Amino acid sequence: MISSLQALRFIFALFIFAHHFPLRDGEPAALLEGTGPMGVSFFLVLSGFVMSLGYADKVRLPNFSWGDFMKKRLIRLWPLHILCLLIWIVAASRQSTFSIQPLPLLGNFFLLQSWIPMVEAKGNAVAWCLSDLIFFYALFPWLVRLRAKQLVLGVLAYFGLVLAVGSALPLETSRGFLLRDWFFYFFPLSRLVEFCLGIVVYHMYCRAEAWHHVSWWKRLSPSSRAAVELMPMLCFGGVLLLVNSYGIVGSNVYAYYLPSCLMIYIFALSHKSGNQGAVSDALSRPWLIYLGEISFSFYMIHYLVILIINRVFSWVYPDEGWALRLVVTLGITIVGSILVNKYFERPVAELLSRGRAKGKSPISS
Structure with missing residues (x-):
C-alpha cells in the first residue's frame, strides 16, 4: 500500500466522523456537513485502485480461485461487522421507542442491507458500505481483466444509465422513504x-511512465510538487461547497468522482517517481500510516461510539456544549479502534485464515 494513500484513509475517515458528529444530540446539524459522502466516495474509488494494485496480476493466474478470493475478503470484513451489529442490537434494545425488525436484521447480518430500500435495514448505519464492497469484490476479477479503453467506455455508458434510471425514480415512496436518495x-x-x-486510475498508474508523467513529475521543483499535491484537496473543498449549496439528489456522489480519481493518481504518481512532494512526505509519517491501517476499525465503530457517548452525556452532562463531547468521543473512537484492531480484527482474521489455509486446495491462490 502506498504510504500517503494509507494515511489519507484515516483523514477521510475523520471527515466521515465529522459528518456524523452532531453539534447537539438529536439535531441534524453536524460538525462538518457533507464530508461523509465525500469520504465514502474517496474510499470506494481507493478500494478499486488498491484492489487492482494487489490483485490485478493474481486474478490472471491459471490457479486463481474466485472462492478463495471472496473468502479472504469476507474474513477481512464480516467478523467486525457482526461485532458492531451485536453492539447496535444491544444499544437499540435499550430504547423503548425503537423496534428491531427481524427480516431486515437478517439481511443486515448477511450484508445485503444496501439492496433493501428500507430504513429498518440499516442496523449499524455505516455498515451499508460493506454491502456494496462485497458486491464489487465479487465482480472485480472480471472487471480488472477488461482493457483500459473497454473499461472507460463501459463506465461512461453505465454512468449514463445510472443517471437516467435514478432521475426517473420518484423522490420518495408513499411511506416517506427517500427512494431516489x-x-x-x-x-x-x-x-x-x-x-x-x-480500476481506471490503476490503469493510468501503470501507464504513467509511458505517458511521461513520471519524468514530468521529477522535473518539477519541490514547491511545484507540493502545489500539485494540494490541488485535489482544494478541488474536494470546492466541490463540497457546491454540493452543500445546491443539494441536488445524487450530486453528493458523482460530484466527487473527479476529485477522488485526481487525488489517488497524484499521490500514487508521487510515490512511483521516488520524489515525493512535501504533502506526500508529511503524510508518510509512521503514526499517520498506522492510523490509516486501523481506519477500517475506526470507520466501523465511530457511529456507535457517537450514539453511546451522546446518550451518556445527555444523562450526565445535559447542558454541556459539543466541544468536550467531541474530544471525548474522538478520543474513545481512536483508542477503541486501536484495541479492536489489535485484539479482535487481526486475531480473528488470522484465526479464520489459518482455518481456510488448512482446507485449501494445493492449486488455489
Whole structure:
C-alpha cells in the first residue's frame, strides 16, 4: 500500500466522523456537513485502485480461485461487522421507542442491507458500505481483466444509465422513504461506478511512465510538487461547497468522482517517481500510516461510539456544549479502534485464515 494513500484513509475517515458528529444530540446539524459522502466516495474509488494494485496480476493466474478470493475478503470484513451489529442490537434494545425488525436484521447480518430500500435495514448505519464492497469484490476479477479503453467506455455508458434510471425514480415512496436518495447513495449497482473508476486510475498508474508523467513529475521543483499535491484537496473543498449549496439528489456522489480519481493518481504518481512532494512526505509519517491501517476499525465503530457517548452525556452532562463531547468521543473512537484492531480484527482474521489455509486446495491462490 502506498504510504500517503494509507494515511489519507484515516483523514477521510475523520471527515466521515465529522459528518456524523452532531453539534447537539438529536439535531441534524453536524460538525462538518457533507464530508461523509465525500469520504465514502474517496474510499470506494481507493478500494478499486488498491484492489487492482494487489490483485490485478493474481486474478490472471491459471490457479486463481474466485472462492478463495471472496473468502479472504469476507474474513477481512464480516467478523467486525457482526461485532458492531451485536453492539447496535444491544444499544437499540435499550430504547423503548425503537423496534428491531427481524427480516431486515437478517439481511443486515448477511450484508445485503444496501439492496433493501428500507430504513429498518440499516442496523449499524455505516455498515451499508460493506454491502456494496462485497458486491464489487465479487465482480472485480472480471472487471480488472477488461482493457483500459473497454473499461472507460463501459463506465461512461453505465454512468449514463445510472443517471437516467435514478432521475426517473420518484423522490420518495408513499411511506416517506427517500427512494431516489437511496438509489444514488446506497444501491450497489449505482456505487459500482466509483469502484470501476479506481480500476481506471490503476490503469493510468501503470501507464504513467509511458505517458511521461513520471519524468514530468521529477522535473518539477519541490514547491511545484507540493502545489500539485494540494490541488485535489482544494478541488474536494470546492466541490463540497457546491454540493452543500445546491443539494441536488445524487450530486453528493458523482460530484466527487473527479476529485477522488485526481487525488489517488497524484499521490500514487508521487510515490512511483521516488520524489515525493512535501504533502506526500508529511503524510508518510509512521503514526499517520498506522492510523490509516486501523481506519477500517475506526470507520466501523465511530457511529456507535457517537450514539453511546451522546446518550451518556445527555444523562450526565445535559447542558454541556459539543466541544468536550467531541474530544471525548474522538478520543474513545481512536483508542477503541486501536484495541479492536489489535485484539479482535487481526486475531480473528488470522484465526479464520489459518482455518481456510488448512482446507485449501494445493492449486488455489
